[in-house]
Amino acid sequence: YDVPIATLDFNSLYPSIMMAHNLCYTTLCNKATVERLNLKIDEDYVITPNGDYFVTTKRRRGILPIILDELISARKRAKKDLRDEKDPFKRDVLNGRQLALKISANSVYGFTGATVGKLPCLAISSSVTAYGRTMILKTKTAVQEKYCIKNGYKHDAVVVYGDTDSVMVKFGTTDLKEAMDLGTEAAKYVSTLFKHPINLEFEKAYFPYLLINKKRYAGLFWTNPDKFDKLDQKGLASVRRDSCSLVSIVMNKVLKKILIERNVDGALAFVRETINDILHNRVDISKLIISKTLAPNYTNPQPHAVLAERMKRREGVGPNVGDRVDYVIIGGNDKLYNRAEDPLFVLENNIQVDSRYYLTNQLQNPIISIVAPIIGDKQANGMFVVKSIKINTGSQKGGLMSFIKKVEACKSCKGPLRKGEGPLCSNCLARSGELYIKALYDVRDLEEKYSRLWTQCQRCAGNLHSEVLCSNKNCDIFYMRVKVKKELQEKVEQLSKW
Template identity: 55%
Template sequence: MMAYNLCYCTLVTPEAVSKLNLPPECVNKTPSGETFVKSTLQKGILPEILEELLTARKRAKADLKEAKDPLEKAVLDGRQLALKVSANSVYGFTGATIGQLPCLEISSSVTSYGRQMIEHTKKLVEDKFTVLGGYECNAEVIYGDTDSVMVQFGVPNVEGAMKLGREAAEYISGTFIKPIKLEFEKVYYPYLLISKKRYAGLFWTNPEKFDKMDTKGIETVRRDNCLLVKNLVNECLHKILIDRDVPGAVQYVKNTISDLLKNRVDLSLLVITKGLTKTGDDYEVKAAHVELAERMRKRDAATAPNVGDRVPYVIIKAAKGAKAYERSEDPIYVLENNIPIDPQYYLENQISKPLLRIFEPILKNASKELLHGSHTRSISISTPTNGGIMKFAKKQLTCIGCKALISKSDQTLCSHCKGREAELYCKTVSQVSELESLFGRLWTQCQECQGSLHQDVLCTSRDCPIFYRRKKVQKDVAEAYRQLERWNF
């Protein structure tokens, strides 16, 4: 926008060009077919605003490099990011059809220039960096999007790639109109390109050691998946990219799927959260979180989620053929009523697609290896619920040791387990102690999060996995105490 003087006040129609008799050297015709006058004739307002924003950002980044105090660094980093967002939004609001200042001629010109520059960069790189040109390998542009290109130079080490990257950036920048320039940013090695806007790799700015594992568009950074997917994908990428252990990643996936199907995965890892952007009647199709919000409103309107809130839910087992929106349920309600989760739904609808996207470029038959086999055998665990036919069932005491029925209410063990009294009592006490310790750690973590170790935890954040773990352990502690109280000592 700065280089080609794109602005509301510099946009002219073909008729205006003829009427004003503007010479060709005074106008820019964009690849999308729009016409703007050059800055030599009239400088646009938007380019001036952008110039000021980018200058301020450059100052903030320079101050950030000099800063030593962590708080000052955080403030300066926030400032430069805010200025970056502000500069980007200047283009954004011109392309927004619903807004105060839409101008599709400007936004389409920006995108067409960007596309032209990517094609120009690709041609120059692949023409210059060749074996015939004296380089080690023929360079290939493997990805280009918006304002960046990724080049595979074919060199054996990171240092060589950095050197060629800087050389290419300097060479191509010389062909662009100022202030446009191509900057060398980073090296990805190894690099996993899954699809457009979806990739992962180790991020290098120093040839000695990588900075971090960088991901884009993958489930490690997406909010609309349960935490199990995020943890699973993150661990797989860590094993593939950092450890270079593909068999280890495959085995980790198989173990996780096995644990899921055997109901060994904590409920907090299975919670899905989605935003409630409008009321249920305004949605064209039925959605799981919307239908749950309506059911919660009927149960208790005071605690039900409202428009603008994020609705957490899990998918529970139901009659065969039931839709997902009919099986969504509040995680707290599930914990309180011992409702079984549907692990098959999570395998088919949450886990399988992200895993296949990562492993298909690596394994010959990813679907067969990951999603079929002995590890996908599921087991059915009967969980007593508080609803349905269980409302009419009468609870009876059972032996703490072998679970056999006991007729007397003051008995703890059956006649067969009387000889194991000391062992079973120690086991019960040990279980209570372990659960109390776990609950204490979770409670302290919540206190630290809210900023006080001397007040009750008032947090009800449904987006936090610790919240559900704390609720579950609290329930388990109460049940363990009931078992302990049955010992008549």
């Protein structure tokens, strides 16, 4: 959507529903009780949308609504103090307090629906969610019926998406400030249709807004029409832990180019460049690491579980249950779960990663989900179509291959060296001084790079005068340091043969 989308949010929706409709263990009744006591509907009791009976506050106020009232009042006080406080430390304390109170209030609904908990009451939890669904639908109907051309507005409002406690409205205007004003007005109007303390507030607008499907969207987050607050994302792979970090990096860059820079062509060019880098193995291994928690039992073999067992057999130690296992997928024709390998082992042994896996199983679907609504499914899928050519190299044994012998290659042109020739062939020998200096420069550059990484690790450890003992496999610098060290050793070894 290339027009502002106003977001209307219910404040503390589930706790508010429980307070407004007096939902509690102590107020739950049934049809027989209502008939026996001759109670009047809506005055003495209510029937929830899913058919449960609860008495109103006229008869008895529930214990849960009283508890929730105190929690929400305390949260309001904490938020007020937070707005007035200037000291950063105290602001963090107050923010932590209001978040703790929010979680406490929401957990009151949570434990009523937990069948394995201490106080389950499905009549309460199902009534709360049923009220929530009807309120979202009522809000949608009220907004679309009021804000329309028939009532004197410039455009017909359309609710483009409704979530658990929020409704996203397209008022039709291209002016952000006007959309935010209409959102504020609509929130006040809809709030009058519900019982106290249920309250609908306008908090933010998205402009532009990319809605992929249910619970998955992204957009520029505005609370002030003069400047956007941030690039907001919900439910996308860029914020999930079961994908490699390359997915997050690419998706964030693509979203930034599409939503902030409004440069769709630039986003597509970046995706193609990334695909090219993956296929040519130019992506740092730290960006290809997948991390998953090791569980006690699995019905089917899982890559990280198989790797954990292999590491224990190979090294004598390995991840335990509850630990996160980092792995990359390496090339080969074996089953996927047998191709998971420790990133450090891959680096130290020059093992090739499976670039096809990362292209099709990690990057393809998340990127297509973002760009397909803009450029169409056909063009989006076309970016990931890569042609492969198989070259028959002949048999390794017998025939012509039996005459092939392995010979040393020239350090410069990589051509074969004749018997008795040194590190350079006869064609490159005249440039030996120039090539040797270039090799020295390559070694020096790698030494400087390794020194910078080493110093960075020392600073992280808090000591610039001791050995780096860190082996944190969750750190990108760790893998860069190992990779550069190996490249440096190989260059020095080549130089020694000069």
